[in-house]
Amino acid sequence: MGNGKKIQGILVAAVALAGGFLVVTRQLQPAAAKNDAAVRQKIAGYVRAKFGLLDTVKLTVKPLEDFGHGGFFKSTITSEDGKQTKTHNIILSNDERFMVMGEFFPLGNDPRNEIASRVRETFKIPPATIVSVSDFRRGPIPNLLAMTITAQSGNQKQVQDFFVTADRSVLLLGSVFNLTSDPRLEVLRTLTTDNQPSVGPANAPVTLVEFADLQCASCSHMHKFIEEEVLPKYGNKVRVVFKEFPLSTIHDWSLTGSIACLCAFQIKPSAYVTYRSLIFRNQASINATNARSLLIDYGVQAGIDRLQLTACIDSKASLPRVQESFREGQAVGVQSTPTTFVNGRMVVGLPSPDAVFKAIDEALSGAR
Numbered sequence: 001m002g003n004g005k006k007i008q009g010i011l012v013a014a015v016a017l018a019g020g021f022l023v024v025t026r027q028l029q030p031a032a033a034k035n036d037a038a039v040r041q042k043i044a045g046y047v048r049a050k051f052g053l054l055d056t057v058k059l060t061v062k063p064l065e066d067f068g069h070g071g072f073f074k075s076t077i078t079s080e081d082g083k084q085t086k087t088h089n090i091i092l093s094n095d096e097r098f099m100v101m102g103e104f105f106p107l108g109n110d111p112r113n114e115i116a117s118r119v120r121e122t123f124k125i126p127p128a129t130i131v132s133v134s135d136f137r138r139g140p141i142p143n144l145l146a147m148t149i150t151a152q153s154g155n156q157k158q159v160q161d162f163f164v165t166a167d168r169s170v171l172l173l174g175s176v177f178n179l180t181s182d183p184r185l186e187v188l189r190t191l192t193t194d195n196q197p198s199v200g201p202a203n204a205p206v207t208l209v210e211f212a213d214l215q216c217a218s219c220s221h222m223h224k225f226i227e228e229e230v231l232p233k234y235g236n237k238v239r240v241v242f243k244e245f246p247l248s249t250i251h252d253w254s255l256t257g258s259i260a261c262l263c264a265f266q267i268k269p270s271a272y273v274t275y276r277s278l279i280f281r282n283q284a285s286i287n288a289t290n291a292r293s294l295l296i297d298y299g300v301q302a303g304i305d306r307l308q309l310t311a312c313i314d315s316k317a318s319l320p321r322v323q324e325s326f327r328e329g330q331a332v333g334v335q336s337t338p339t340t341f342v343n344g345r346m347v348v349g350l351p352s353p354d355a356v357f358k359a360i361d362e363a364l365s366g367a368r
Contacts, residue, residue, distance in 0.1 A: 036063055036064055039064070039092075039096065040061035040062075040063070040064070040075070041061075042096060042179070043061050043077065043090070043092065043179075044059040044060075044061050044077070046099070046177075046179055046183065047059060047077065049182075049183045049184065049345075050177065050183040050333065050346065051346050051348065052342070052345045052346035052347045052348070052359065053079070054081075054355060054358065054359075056081065056082065057079055057080065057081045058078075058079070058080040058081075059077060059078070059079055060077065060078045060080075061075055061076070061077045061090070062075045062076045062077075062078075063075065064092070067091050069165040069166075069167065069169065069170055070143035070144070070165050070166050070167070071143060072091045072092065072143070072165075073091065073092055074089065074090065074091045075089075075090050075091075075092070076088060076089055076090060077090050089103075089104070091104070096179045096180065097178065097179060097180055098140070098141050098176055098177070098178060098179065099176065099177040099178070099179050100141070100144075100163060100172055100174040100175065100176050100177075101174045101175055101177065102162075102172060102173040102174020102175065103122065103172075103173050103174065104170050104171060104172050104173070104174075105118050105170065105171045105173070106169065106170060106171075107164065107168060107169055107170060107171050111164065111168050111171070112133045112147075113133075114171070115133050115147070115149070115162075115164075115171055116131045116132065116133050116149075118171060118173075119131055119133075119149055119151075119162075119173070122173060123249075124250070125151055125249060126153070126249070126250075128153060129151050129152065129153040129249055130150075130151070130152045130153070131149065131150070131151050132149070132150045132152075133147055133148075133149055134147045134148040134149075134150075135147065136164065136168070139161070139163055140176065141163065141176070143165070143166045144163040144164065144165060144166065144172070145163065145164050145165075145166060145168065146161050146162070146163055147161070147162060147163075147164065148160070148161050149161075149162055151249050153248075153249060156248045156249070156255060158248070158249055160330075162174070175333060175335070177333065183344075183346075184343070184344035184345055185344065186332075187332045187333075187341055187344040187346070188343075188344040190328065190331050190332050191209050191241075191328065191332060191341065191344075192328060193207060193209065193239075193241050196241050196242070196243070197241070197242040197261070197262070197265045197269070197272045197273070197276075198239055198240060198241045198242065199231065199239070199240050199273050200231070200236065200238055200239030200240055201236050201239055202239060204236060204237055204238050204239035205237055205363070205364055206234070206237060206238045206239070206342065206343055206360055206363045206364055207238075207239045207240075207241060207342075207343060208226070208230070208238060208239070208240045208241070208340055208341070208342055208360075209240075209241045209243060209340065209341045210222065210226070210240060210241070210242055210243060210338055210339075210340045210341075211243045211244075211245040211325075211329045211334045211337060211338065211339045211340070212242070212243070212244070212245060212337050212338045213245055213246050213247045213251060213254045213258075213337040213338075214244075214246070214253075214254055214257035214258060214261065214276075214279050214280065214283070215246075215247070215251035215252075215253055215254040215257065215283065215286075216247065216251070216254075216337045216338065217283070218337065218338055218349060218350060219280070219337050219338045220280040220281075220283050221350055222338040222340070222349075222350045223276065223277065223280045224280070225350060225353065225356070226240055227273075227277065229353060230356065230360070233357070234360060237364060238360065242261075242272075242273075242276065243325045243328065243329060244258035244261060244262060244321075244322050244325040244326065245325065245326055245329045245334055245337050245339075246258040246322065246326065247337065252287070252288040253286055253287065253288045253291035255322070256291045256292065256295065256313070257279060257286075257291065257295060258322045258325075259312075259313055259316055259318050259319055259322055260275075260279075260295040260296075260299065260309070260312075260313050261275065261276055261279070262318035262321045262322055262325075263299075263309055263312035263313055263317065263318045264276075264299055264302065264304050264309065265318075266312065266317070266318055266321075267304055267305065267308045267309060267312065268303065268304050268305075271299075271302045271303045271304050274302040274303070275298060275299055275302035275304065278298040278301060278302055279295070279298055282294070282298065292313060295313065296309055296310055296313065332346075333346070335348075336348065336349070338350065340356075342356075342359040342360055342363050343363040343366070345359055345362075345363065347359055
């Protein structure tokens, strides 16, 4: 996948239901002794809520089987939306507290080097980017060991924790979720909406929080859709909060663009949306070589002082804000761009205008 549909470097291992497994802790009883149907229903319900899947998407979780590593069970989950059917692996145990979603791979006698190679291959990390794997350590999930994977290209660095089974025989590339929590409330508690780039009234009944990469073609389409369809349709009923999520290990000027955008917000907040729109409209003309000069020129067109913007971009004064936005996205499970949260409900990509409108309409109904 490309242009933001692609998963960034080592950040995550699944896009909604793009493949994965669930892991929950505690020594397990045989599957036959469990209320298997109820557990499978809970898994499907959590996945639907977490990833904002519409009711029209059918989810089916097969009966649980022994995984053979540390007492975990395995199964598959199938999603059907009327257009395509996808089946994915899942692994879980029976206290249902934690979930890890991603992909899993067998390991041999040299696990750390194998993990680095597997991460590079899975996430299409360029050869020039250095991938390193930390020592294994006790993690938050019993029977799993954690390690930190770092991908570094020049001064740009991304880090993410992943897991292996306690016997170090299976690599788990995925994100951890708490199955006992309410996904939407968890998102709403995590997202920061005060003093953020936004459009629309702060007291609007519906808030869209959009995580985007300025070099992502799908994000450009989403921005245009928000400007030309969402805001005109809903007016003061909707507030849009913009978050930076630069996929810098696969996009060579996205981080500079994010820095420039938040510089614009710091210098002249009222010009932020105009500036962002200019960048997206001219996205195809920008590359790593001309990004700085063009971003400054577009800033001037948006009414931002050239000297102030230049100084801010060159000093990377807004970088801490970019990093905080990125960390926040990771915390709420952003795995690709664009990802939007509608009153806490995740919408991945731009599935269709009707799907976005339905999510907003449902949020408006719930806000009354």
